[in-house]
Amino acid sequence: MMSKKQTIEALDLIAEMFPDAECELTHSNPFELLIAVVLSAQCTDALVNKVTPGLFAKYKKPEDYIAVPLEELEQDIRSIGLFRSKAKNIKKLSQALLEQHNGEVPKTREELVKLAGVGRKTANVVTSVAFGVPAIAVDTHVERVSKRLGICRWKDSVKEVEETLMKKIPKERWSDAHHQFIFFGRYHCKAQSPQCDTCPLLDRCREGQKRMKAREGK
DNA sequence: AACTCGGGGCA
DNA sequence: TGCCCAGAGTT
Numbered sequence: 505m506m507s508k509k510q511t512i513e514a515l516d517l518i519a520e521m522f523p524d525a526e527c528e529l530t531h532s533n534p535f536e537l538l539i540a541v542v543l544s545a546q547c548t549d550a551l552v553n554k555v556t557p558g559l560f561a562k563y564k565k566p567e568d569y570i571a572v573p574l575e576e577l578e579q580d581i582r583s584i585g586l587f588r589s590k591a592k593n594i595k596k597l598s599q600a601l602l603e604q605h606n607g608e609v610p611k612t613r614e615e616l617v618k619l620a621g622v623g624r625k626t627a628n629v630v631t632s633v634a635f636g637v638p639a640i641a642v643d644t645h646v647e648r649v650s651k652r653l654g655i656c657r658w659k660d661s662v663k664e665v666e667e668t669l670m671k672k673i674p675k676e677r678w679s680d681a682h683h684q685f686i687f688f689g690r691y692h693c694k695a696q697s698p699q700c701d702t703c704p705l706l707d708r709c710r711e712g713q714k715r716m717k718a719r720e721g722k
Numbered sequence: 723a724a725c726t727c728g729g730g731g732c733a
Numbered sequence: 734t735g736c737c738c739a740g741a742g743t744t
Contacts, residue, residue: 545740551730585729589741623741644739662740696737 506655510708511672514653515681517704518688525683527633530556534609534634535566535601541629542593542621547584555581566598566607593621611635624662628682638678642666645689646682652693654710 506514519525528549531537536556544552559580563569569577577591584590597619601607609630610616616627628641640646642662646669650656656668673681692699698712706712 542741546727546738547730547740548738551738554730583729585738586727586740587729589727593741621741625740695739 505657506653506672506708508672511655512674514655514705514708515673515677515684518684519680521692521704522684522687525680525687527629527683529553530560532560534630536560537634538597538609538616538619538622538626538630539563539594541626542597543581543584543590545590545621545623545626546586551584555584566601569594569598570602590621596620597622609634611637613639624666628666632679632682636679638675640666640669640673640678640682640685642669643686644695646685648695649685649689649693652698652709652711653705 527537529537529540529544530553531540539559540552540556543556562580563572574591574595577594578587581587581590600619601609605615610619611631613624613627613631616622616630617624622630625641625643628639631637632639632641642650642665647662647665650665650669651658651660655672656665660668669681670678689695692703698715700706700709700712700715703709703712706716
């Protein structure tokens with residue numbers, strides 16, 4: 505397991521690789537971000553960004569999502585997959601914003617996770633990106649990278665990964681680290697092709713060392 | 723903890 | 734054409 509010091513050193517190297525890492529979901533206000541992150545569950549940000557410009561031109565406020573028939577909203581987001589449940593969630597979520605939050609996006613994780621289609625990851629992205637609250641949203645990239653590097657244990661749950669990262673990374677770096685890990689996982693340490701050969705973290709990476717030894721053994 | 727939902731992108 | 738992508742909700 506990486507110590508706190510080792511974790512920060514690894515993070516520094518990743519930050520050098522992706523100094524401009526930031527949220528890639530197209531949005532221009534907290535409500536658009538919330539919708540975009542809900543849509544991004546189980547699909548890529550690039551795919552979400554294909555539908556959101558048209559979607560946000562048509563739907564500006566929670567009322568707009570409520571006004572339209574479910575089938576119409578389903579068709580508007582059909583290309584991203586899982587569109588039936590996502591359309592239902594967005595209508596429910598819009599209703600809740602109107603009835604319980606004056607049509608505004610709530611600013612706390614506790615309130616956000618009560619919304620339909622909003623889980624731990626989505627809530628953390630919204631609070632950190634829209635409201636500047638320090639947070640580490642653990643998606644599959646963050647989880648995979650943290651486990652490969654040895655920052656946390658392979659068997660850790662998403663919640664345990666998040667708690668470990670918060671312990672080992674200074675709070676003022678949580679939000680930047682979150683995006684840097686995501687970029688590292690998405691563009692370099694990919695699920696099927698980690699690109700260990702060109703990785704600056706190879707000598708300090710648990711999984712990378714294991715892979716190199718396995719290759720030499722052949 | 724395991725299962726389900728789903729179309730797009732790429733080999 | 735079949736594998737890979739990548740969270741929330743339910744049981």
